[in-house]
Amino acid sequence: MTENIIVTDEDSTRTIVMRRPEKKNTLTQEMYLAMSDAIDSAQSNPAIRCLILTGRSGVFTAGNDISDFLQAATSKEDRGRPKNAVIFLQSLVNNKKPVIAAVDGIAIGIGTTMVFHCDYVIASTTAIFQSPFIQYGLVPEGASSLLLPRIVGHQRAFSMLVMGRSMNAQAAREAGFVNTVVPPGHAIVEARKAAREICNLPAAAVEISRKLLKLPTEDLVRRIDQENQFFGERMRSPEAVAAFQNFFLRKRK
Template sequence: MSTIKFTIENGIAHIVLNRPDVFNSFNKAMAHEVQEALDQCQSNSEVRCVVLSGEGKAFCAGQDLKEVTDPNGPPLTSIVRDHYNPIIEKIRNLNKPVVAAVNGVAAGAGANIALACDIVIAKESASFIQAFSKIGLIPDSGGTFFLPRLIGLQRASALMMLGDKVSAADGEKMGMIYKAVADTDFENTIKETSEKLAGMPTVGLAYTKKALNKSMHNDLSAQLTLEEQLQTKAGRTHDYKEGVDAFLNKRKPLFKGE
């Protein structure tokens, strides 16, 4: 892969956007390589957690505008439909937790890809910006779906229309991200979080993620029925039996993700 770094170690897959000279902005090649990496994470039973981050100073500056303005480049329709939409769907449908490790600015599609992840942890020096309005476009990559649900319609509307930059600390306060941490603590926090997730009962986490996805659309009755179905499935897993036995015998559980 030429535009990302992709490694798997100790059950944790690291997908690192690797175009630091253009602040990890997306082009066609990077979009397809991220999709391929997510597919590998889905199919590889050794992967228990995924960390998405950026190389260098930025997380992701969104779309590479040089590609958009290239007469031979893909049209906007294709960029949204074939590049970004599959990434968002793969993140949300991945049966493993995805952590966005936001190491710097996350702008446009870069911000919304981060917000589609299960847990967002950012450096205090990082920032988020819905940059679309500055060039006459609308937020894509699931932004109009996730952001209002995270912070409410009023704030989402203002951020999308005004294009204000949001610091990581403010993002945490408004519920846009899970946590902003000191830059010096960032790497260790990501390591501890991903290792904790990888050691947890990941089938149960996958069912939790599925329930959260469905809650975006279901009414209460449908959601209660889904919880009953998924809880029944979770109760048949090895990790449920291991967790109960460990609790009763006052020992540390050893989960297998099965």
Template sequence: MEVILYSVKNGVAHIVLNRPEKYNSFNLEMALALQKRLDEAEQDSAVRCILLSGSGKAFCAGQDLGESADPSQLDFEQILKERYNPIVLKIRNMEKPVVCGVNGVAAGAGANLALAGDIVIAKESAAFIQAFINIGLIPDCGGTFMLPRLVGAARAMALCITGEKVSAADAAGMGMICRAVSDERFEEECTAMAERLASLPTRGIALTKKLLNESFSNTLEQQLEQEMRLQVEAGKTNDFKEGVSAFMQKRKPAFQGN
């Protein structure tokens, strides 16, 4: 059985974590396969958006502790350096939007993997858990970076040191994710969002993503300067020309992603 399912349709690369019997927890094979598929989607000119989700009841339960005969002997430095950190960096630095469709529980590294996405949509029945503290570990996979920026320092601290389960509705309410949708409409909503992003100006999205990433460390002056540089770049794209033409002609634009 393939641990990562991959297909492309209507400009969207559908990437599915596929270890349902293990709640899509990560082993070495799945981590490396996900990296490979993310690279493939990034390099494929036919792909203009990525939709990442899980199979079965869970999105991802984090690290598969059963991968080692003695979990206390897991080499966390190697695991993070070779598996999780590259995945998070690929998602955040990719010049294509990444939608994470959280179809069930997202725990530990699985929760923070989801939060690395550009847009996160979750089933109402899904939940997010910073489960690390329950086994004496600290949040990784970018959790200590993303959570304070999404929900604020006080709430991030509480979630990280209590391991409290957060429902999808509460996650949406506190700004952790974009939205929670009914289980029945989940797949439709995720696909519609991904296909909508795939139809938009791809280069404009990439430049916007770059600016928002850099805003975490830039001063206001630096950010204004970078906005100016990247606006000049955006203004040279064919999609900008198409957008202006469509506006003037009162028609729907047909963006090509360049």
């Protein structure tokens, strides 16, 4: 397992930490696979009753490493987005245990997408949620085009997914995908409290109730596949390739 993903089990809760501070916790293909493994292996472990997703160094995650996008976009192989990201998203969809997100700082791109799949979300006042795919000539991912309108309504979803506008923690709470806003550094503390509360409830009743609340898995998988097809097509478009290249040109200046 990559050193950029830290997995710990304590008090019936598995905590998955994204840690790549020098890159604002941007996610590599190895990190996606490590998170997917951590989620998948928890499914058959009755001792794990709840999952927490969080970041380190005051950042949730700045999203996908853009170098992966550029490499895939300029590859001679005709494929969708780098496959381990899709594997991770599918693990989130197929997961049967409550997931809590503890968000400090920025949650960009897939960092915001994964929050939409969580059952309970705690954000610090420094949290910023943004899905800037449109700025790179891309489209929504991870069934976010299905989940977000259901949570916040069409107009707010359009603002985030099509216009690429960001939301702070308080706005996200008012929109409905953040439960609690806390001071900086306190998100993980509150997440552990919520996890203990969940773990003290009857496990079978929690699992059944959660399933009743969620959209059917097959609907989410179907939307992920549909988005991934469009995502792959758009990723190889001239405007997307130019946007990826401009990203690195700006970083060099």
